[in-house]
Amino acid sequence: MSESYDFVREEVILHELTLTGRVMVNDLARTLGVSTVTVRKDLDSLEKRSLLRRVRGGAVAPSTGEEGAFSERMRRDSTVKSLLAKEVAKLVDDGDVIAIDSSTTSYYLAQELLEHRDLIVITYGLRVTMLLMDHSNATVVVPGGVLRRASGSLVGAFSDVLKGRGRIDKGFFGLAAASTELGMLELVAEEATSKRTLMASCDKIFVTMPSSKVNGFGLHSWGTPGEITRLYTDERADDSFVDAWTAAGSPVTRVAGTGASLDNGERSIDAVTSRTLRAVDE
Numbered sequence: 436m437s438e439s440y441d442f443v444r445e446e447v448i449l450h451e452l453t454l455t456g457r458v459m460v461n462d463l464a465r466t467l468g469v470s471t472v473t474v475r476k477d478l479d480s481l482e483k484r485s486l487l488r489r490v491r492g493g494a495v496a497p498s499t500g501e502e503g504a505f506s507e508r509m510r511r512d513s514t515v516k517s518l519l520a521k522e523v524a525k526l527v528d529d530g531d532v533i534a535i536d537s538s539t540t541s542y543y544l545a546q547e548l549l550e551h552r553d554l555i556v557i558t559y560g561l562r563v564t565m566l567l568m569d570h571s572n573a574t575v576v577v578p579g580g581v582l583r584r585a586s587g588s589l590v591g592a593f594s595d596v597l598k599g600r601g602r603i604d605k606g607f608f609g610l611a612a613a614s615t616e617l618g619m620l621e622l623v624a625e626e627a628t629s630k631r632t633l634m635a636s637c638d639k640i641f642v643t644m645p646s647s648k649v650n651g652f653g654l655h656s657w658g659t660p661g662e663i664t665r666l667y668t669d670e671r672a673d674d675s676f677v678d679a680w681t682a683a684g685s686p687v688t689r690v691a692g693t694g695a696s697l698d699n700g701e702r703s704i705d706a707v708t709s710r711t712l713r714a715v716d717e
Contacts, residue, residue, distance in 0.1 A: 442517070445514065449481070452495075478494045519644075519667050519693065520543035520643070527548055527605065530553045531555070532601075533555070533557070537590075537626070553572065555573070555574045555576065557603060557633065558575065588629065590626055605640075606637030611651065612648050612649075613680075614653070630657040642665075646668050646669050646672035649668075665685065668693075
């Protein structure tokens with residue numbers, strides 16, 4: 436129960452931050468009905484995940500620019516991404532050889548793997564690399580490529596680096612958009628190439644995505660439903676998508692507890708607080 440309330444508070448905080456660019460500890464404490472100590476802990480936790488920047492008396496949105504763009508994507512669907520990451524982290528065992536891409540969803544996954552022991556992680560995501568380097572004992576392999584600052588990744592075809600070095604047990608990928616006809620999509624060709632190259636070395640392939648990515652826009656396909664082991668999404672994914680994706684070759688898991696994230700149309704922090712707390716109580 437307490438973990439559910441933590442997610443609710445974080446969702447409310449991030450929603451208000453998106454609307455106003457700044458939140459204050461005392462205001463949040465009154466709105467959420469919790470102590471200022473609890474709010475400060477929430478803000479500290481969100482700052483560690485690059486979702487905001489702490490300032491005296493509260494917090495502000497992260498800086499603009501390339502780093503800010505990544506932080507903005509981290510905030511988008513943050514509760515759903517975090518819950519999905521917790522679910523797929525259960526697939527990882529100590530000592531596994533795994534691949535993780537540079538998506539924000541996969542960054543949330545990396546946060547869930549910090550206590551795992553003796554992992555070998557192949558990734559082209561620089562933020563994932565730094566997180567694991569600083570906070571885990573994982574052996575991290577970075578294939579190399581051309582720096583793409585917007586995603587904090589080294590992109591390109593690096594199949595020669597992986598060739599002859601054995602198979603990867605499990606690969607974990609996010610995406611820009613999902614299409615039943617075209618599969619997994621990215622906006623940038625180099626990102627699609629990197630995912631396709633890494634995927635080719637994986638025995639099992641798991642894709643995680645918020646349902647907001649369904650029928651989104653993407654220019655470059657990097658795989659079809661039939662090529663992946665399982666897709667993980669939230670409870671808001673409608674039956675027609677799930678049925679079509681399953682028929683195309685990929686089982687779909689709608690992770691329990693992911694249906695209470697914020698509606699894009701909600702503008703009032705009081706309305707958000709009321710609805711999300713009511714959902715948890717039920």
